[in-house]
Amino acid sequence: MTGSPMARMFLFGRNFGTLIALSFAVALPAFFIVYSLEQHLVLPALSVLFFGTAALAAIMAFSIKAKKNTETLNLWDIAGGLVITGCAASVMGEPEQVAQLFEHLFERRAYEGR
Numbered sequence: 001m002t003g004s005p006m007a008r009m010f011l012f013g014r015n016f017g018t019l020i021a022l023s024f025a026v027a028l029p030a031f032f033i034v035y036s037l038e039q040h041l042v043l044p045a046l047s048v049l050f051f052g053t054a055a056l057a058a059i060m061a062f063s064i065k066a067k068k069n070t071e072t073l074n075l076w077d078i079a080g081g082l083v084i085t086g087c088a089a090s091v092m093g094e095p096e097q098v099a100q101l102f103e104h105l106f107e108r109r110a111y112e113g114r
Helices: 005-036 039-063 075-092 095-113
Strands: none
């Protein structure tokens, strides 16, 4: 990386701030999911969370025109890691659990609508 030390510090701060924001965007809903859902619904809900956060990171990377092929970690790498994590969570779960998750979500909304 070239440039003055001040420029490097600013770039580190910007990337660090983005990393902190994405960490909170994943961690807070993950804690809510773990404590509010039944145990067999946690993995499908986490996989949906990871896929959604990966989409958010990809949209952010696209909107700021982040370079795809760099030597340092960038938003595209974070989005890819979140997709891999979402795939792992969905592979470890069963298809019936995903169906139960969506039934659980839609039943709750049906009761709220009445």
